[in-house]
Amino acid sequence: MVSFRNLPLGGKTIKMLCRQCEETIAGTGCVKRGVCGKTGELAGSQDILLGTLIELAACGIKGEDADEIMVDGLFMTLSNTNFDKKAVDGQTGKAKKLIGKDAEIRCKDVLSLDRNEDLRSLKELLLYGLKGMAAYYHHARILGAKDEAVMEFIRRGMASLAEDKTADELIALNMECGKTGAACLALLDESNTGKYGVPEITQVRTGAGKNPGILVTGHDLKDLEFILEQTQGTGIDVYTHGEMLTASSYPAFKKYKNLAGNYGGAWYKQKEEFESFNGPVVATTNCVLIPKDSYRERLFTTGTAGVEGVKHIGPKDGKKDFSEVIAMARSCPPPSQIDDVSLTIGFGHSQVLALADKIVDAVRTGAIKRFVVMAGCDGREKERTYYTEFAQSLPGDTVILTAGCAKYRFNKLDLGDIGGIPRVIDAGQCNDCYSLVVIAGALAKAFGTDINGLPLSFNISWYEQKAVLVLLTLLSLGVKDIMLGPRLPGFVTPGVLDVLVKSFGIKANGTVAGDMAVLKIE
Numbered sequence: 001m002v003s004f005r006n007l008p009l010g011g012k013t014i015k016m017l018c019r020q021c022e023e024t025i026a027g028t029g030c031v032k033r034g035v036c037g038k039t040g041e042l043a044g045s046q047d048i049l050l051g052t053l054i055e056l057a058a059c060g061i062k063g064e065d066a067d068e069i070m071v072d073g074l075f076m077t078l079s080n081t082n083f084d085k086k087a088v089d090g091q092t093g094k095a096k097k098l099i100g101k102d103a104e105i106r107c108k109d110v111l112s113l114d115r116n117e118d119l120r121s122l123k124e125l126l127l128y129g130l131k132g133m134a135a136y137y138h139h140a141r142i143l144g145a146k147d148e149a150v151m152e153f154i155r156r157g158m159a160s161l162a163e164d165k166t167a168d169e170l171i172a173l174n175m176e177c178g179k180t181g182a183a184c185l186a187l188l189d190e191s192n193t194g195k196y197g198v199p200e201i202t203q204v205r206t207g208a209g210k211n212p213g214i215l216v217t218g219h220d221l222k223d224l225e226f227i228l229e230q231t232q233g234t235g236i237d238v239y240t241h242g243e244m245l246t247a248s249s250y251p252a253f254k255k256y257k258n259l260a261g262n263y264g265g266a267w268y269k270q271k272e273e274f275e276s277f278n279g280p281v282v283a284t285t286n287c288v289l290i291p292k293d294s295y296r297e298r299l300f301t302t303g304t305a306g307v308e309g310v311k312h313i314g315p316k317d318g319k320k321d322f323s324e325v326i327a328m329a330r331s332c333p334p335p336s337q338i339d340d341v342s343l344t345i346g347f348g349h350s351q352v353l354a355l356a357d358k359i360v361d362a363v364r365t366g367a368i369k370r371f372v373v374m375a376g377c378d379g380r381e382k383e384r385t386y387y388t389e390f391a392q393s394l395p396g397d398t399v400i401l402t403a404g405c406a407k408y409r410f411n412k413l414d415l416g417d418i419g420g421i422p423r424v425i426d427a428g429q430c431n432d433c434y435s436l437v438v439i440a441g442a443l444a445k446a447f448g449t450d451i452n453g454l455p456l457s458f459n460i461s462w463y464e465q466k467a468v469l470v471l472l473t474l475l476s477l478g479v480k481d482i483m484l485g486p487r488l489p490g491f492v493t494p495g496v497l498d499v500l501v502k503s504f505g506i507k508a509n510g511t512v513a514g515d516m517a518v519l520k521i522e
C-alpha cells in the first residue's frame with residue numbers, strides 16, 4: 001500500500017500530512033500537528049475514514065444509509081469540524097459494515113493517491129470540493145431535500161480518486177464538481193427558504209442582554225430551531241455566533257422573541273468570545289476549535305461537529321434534546337458585553353432583486369461604479385487585516401457583496417450607503433454565495449452582458465473546503481479573474497496553478513494593501 005510517508009518530503013519522518021486549509025504550516029502541510037490542533041492520530045483516522053468512503057463509492061454502494069454515511073463522513077473531515085477520534089473511527093466502522101467485513105480498503109492515505117504531483121494536486125482539489133459539497137448537501141438533507149444528481153456525482157467523484165485519470169479528465173471532474181456544486185447550493189437555498197421563509201433585510205444587535213443565554217454557532221439552522229423551540233418561556237436568551245448570524249433574517253426565526261442578537265464575530269475569535277459569553281455554547285458545525293479549560297465544560301457539539309471530551313448531543317427520534325444545555329444556562333451569569341453595534345443582514349437574492357431597479361439606476365447614473373464580491377472565510381492570521389483595509393480603501397461609489405464569515409473583517413465598519421443602498425450587502429452564510437451568483441446573473445441580464453462584462457470584481461478569501469467548492473462553482477459558471485487569498489492553496493502545484501491562471505485568470509491577492517492595484521478600480 002502506498003503511503004504519503006514515502007513521498008519526497010525532504011527525507012523527514014512525519015506524523016501526518018494535511019494541507020487542506022489555508023492555514024497549513026508554511027503553506028505546504030501540517031506534518032507534526034495541525035495549526036487547527038489536529039493530532040497525527042486524528043489525521044490518521046480521518047485518512048482511513050476517507051479511504052473507506054472512497055471504497056464505499058468504488059463498490060457502487062448507495063441508498064439512504066450509504067448516502068448519509070458518505071455525506072456526514074466527508075463533512076466530519078472538513079477543517080475544524082470534528083476533533084473526536086472515536087466519532088471519526090465510528091463513522092469508518094459504519095462504512096466498513098456496509099462494504100462488508102472482508103472488504104479491502106485500498107487507499108489508506110488520501111494524499112498518496114497519485115505519484116504524479118500535478119495529478120495528486122488535481123485529485124486533492126476534487127476531494128476538497130467534494131467535502132464542501134457534502135457539507136452543503138448535509139444541510140439540505142437535514143431539511144428533507146434530496147437530489148440524486150448531487151449524490152451520484154459525490155459517489156462518482158470519490159470513486160474517481162482511486163482511479164488512474166489524466167490531467168484533462170481530472171480538470172473536467174473538477175469543473176463538474178463546480179457545476180454540481182451550483183445545483184447543490186440552489187437546493188440548499190430552496191430548502192432554507194422553503195422551511196424558514198425568504199430572508200428579509202434585518203437589523204441585528206450585537207450587545208449583551210441581562211438574561212442568561214445560550215450561544216449557537218456554526219451553520220445548522222435546524223439545530224437553532226430546536227434550541228429556540230425548547231427555550232420558549234424559560235427566560236433564557238439565545239444568541240447567534242459566527243455563521244449563525246444569518247438566521248435572524250429568516251421570518252421563521254423572527255417570531256422567537258428570545259432570539260436576542262449576535263454575540264461576537266468570526267470563528268477564530270471563539271476562544272475569547274466563548275469565555276466571555278459565560279453561558280453554554282452549542283457548536284453545530286465547523287468551525288469549532290479545541291476549547292480552553294475556561295469554557296470546556298460549557299461547550300456542546302452536535303451533528304457532524306465533535307471534540308474529544310466535550311458533550312455531544314445526538315438525534316433522538318428525529319429530534320434533539322437540549323435540556324442539559326438549558327439547565328446549564330439557568331445556572332450561568334448573563335454574557336459580558338464585548339461590543340454593541342447594529343448589523344444589517346438579510347440581502348438574499350430575493351431582497352436584492354427587489355431592489356434591482358434602484359441598483360440598475362444607480363449604476364446607470366454613475367452613483368455606483370463597481371461591485372466587489374468579498375466573500376468566503378475569515379481566519380486568524382494577522383495578514384487578514386488586508387480585507388479590512390481593502391474594504392476601507394474602496395471608493396465611496398463601490399458596493400461590497402458578501403457572504404460567509406469573511407464579512408466579519410468589515411461588517412462592523414460604518415461604510416454608509418449609496419442613495420439608500422447599503423455599501424455592504426450581506427447575503428448570508430458561505431452557502432449563500434449562491435445568492436451572489438443569482439444577483440450577478442440578474443445584473444448581467446439587466447445590462448445585456450455576461451458576468452465578466454459587469455463592473456464586478458471578485459476578491460475571495462478562503463480558509464476551508466466549503467470555500468473550495470464555492471470557488472469551483474464560480475469557475476464552472478465562467479467567472480474570470482478572481483483574486484484569491486490571503487494565500488493560494490498549499491495543495492496546488494505550480495503546474496495546476498498555471499492551468500488556473502491561464503484558463504481562469506486566478507490571481508493571488510498577496511497580503512499587502514499595495515496589491516489592491518490589481519483590481520484597477522477606476
Ligand code: SF4
Nearest residue numbers: 018021030034035036
Ligand atoms: Fe493543518 Fe488545516 Fe489540516 Fe488543520 S485542517 S491539519 S490546520 S491543513
Ligand code: SF3
Nearest residue numbers: 287377404405430463
Ligand atoms: Fe467560516 Fe469556518 Fe469558512 Fe461558512 S465558519 S465560512 S471559515
